[in-house]
Amino acid sequence: MRIHFNGAARTVTGSQYLLEINGHHLLLECGLFQGKRKDTYQKNLNFQFNPANIDAVVLSHAHIDHSGNLPNLVKNGYSGPIYATTATAKLTDIMLRDSAHIQEKDIEFVNRKRLRRGESPLEPLYTSVDAERVNDLLRPFHYDEVFEPVPGVKVRLRDAGHILGSAGVELDIEEKGRETRLWFSGDIGRLNLPLLRDPVLPENVDYMIMECTYGDKPHRDPENAFLEFRAVVKKTVQRGGKVIIPAFAVGRTQELVFDLNRMMSNGDIPKVPVYVDSPLAVAASQIFRQFPDYFDEITNEFIREEKHPALQFDQLHYIQSVEESKKLNDRQDPMVIISASGMAEAGRILHHLRNNIQNPRNTVCIVGWQAPHTLGRRLADRDKIVRIFGELYELRAEVATIGGLSAHAGQDFLMKYALTANGNLRQIWLVHGEDDAAMALKQKLIEAQNAPVAYPAMYDQVVI
DSSP: OEEEEEESSSSSSOOEEEEEETTEEEEEOOOOOOSOHHHHHHHHHOOSSOGGGOOEEEOSOOOHHHHTTHHHHHHTTOOSOEEEEHHHHHHHHHHHHHHHHHHHHHHHHHHHHHHHTTOOOOOOSOOHHHHHHHHHHEEEEOTTOEEEEETTEEEEEEEOSSSTTOEEEEEEEEETTEEEEEEEOOSOOOTTOSSBOOOOOOOSOSEEEEEOTBTTOOOOOHHHHHHHHHHHHHHHHHTTOEEEEEOOTTTHHHHHHHHHHHHHHTTSSOOOOEEEEOHHHHHHHHHHTTOGGGBOHHHHHHHHHHTSOTTOOTTEEEEOSHHHHHHHTTOOSOEEEEESOTTSSSSTHHHHHHHHTTOTTOEEEEOSOOOTTSHHHHHHTTOSEEEETTEEEEOOSEEEEOOSOOSSOBHHHHHHHHHHTTTTOOEEEEESSOHHHHHHHHHHHHHTTOSOEEOOOTTOEEEO
């Protein structure tokens, strides 16, 4: 068996790992590399292999850095099955259609600039038609069902607790008379996250490819983040303001909605309108409600006691049209608005920020990591003046940053995850992490006398 580390190696984006087994080619993940525009287009456009030679794809979950380059794979000749959990298949379809729309709009913007410079236009990385073709190839399976994507490889998808449908990938491989278990973690969730069950830990593993996004630090208890979020909402509502929350459409939005439902059902905060203003988040929330079996026991107990679904309550309103979205900016009554994008770089959240950050009664609530040079980062840093749509605005609203809401495991649970598999473990490869996180976790694992730990570079190969 040969493993090619073609993405999310010494970085946290563009997950892609190619396995050569028994003369067949099995691809784990096909994510978009995300970063500066000038770096990402060519990197995403060109594969290190011929897509037509891939026999099957296994997808751990629907986030774009894991699934987002599937339309380009299909565009370049791939026509085989794409295996995923049932929920991941549904979420992947809507996310890729949304991503294709963004690809088309972004290239229009780029080509206008190229035209002014007398340069020839570029094609989008992929189109909506390419995204629709992916849906025809998706093959959904339930957790723990066994399937054989290529001869000699039996796979089970195990609940990863990261987002709805996320999975660790357990591969039992028979090659040249030898049996081996390889475990690919995907993105590992956390204990006691809202909505979802806790991650399934690896068992009897020989080799493991494991993410290390937060390998250098533990996370606080999610309940502490809930209490901090509740205090922010309560204080803002009491002074008659709006809570404006930039949030990713899949995962984070649904967790916030559930938290607000709990707060209002318990009488902890006044019952004010809650608006989810993101077409993708609305579509994703509809899919979440189709999978109550994926929820944890706390969520299901809440549903039973309160007599309504976790993601639907009287104060909650899902906004679809642009007209409905605009009307929110004319209102002065207290409310909560959750809108994409999570780093406030695009989408309807920009309009809500533009109309509300100069009012000191309001609060901008930052609930996730913000990349450098994004509007979300400038807000988190409390810059006094910010630029939105090319115009300058004074930041008079309160800014509250809520830590502890990440859906990735912290160092403490990553250690537990790796040590659980320690019995037969011969090698760990750390992926999906920056240098500092990987080196910190690697050292901790070495001190715990775990199996050998490697941190492969982009395009490295190993032979087992």
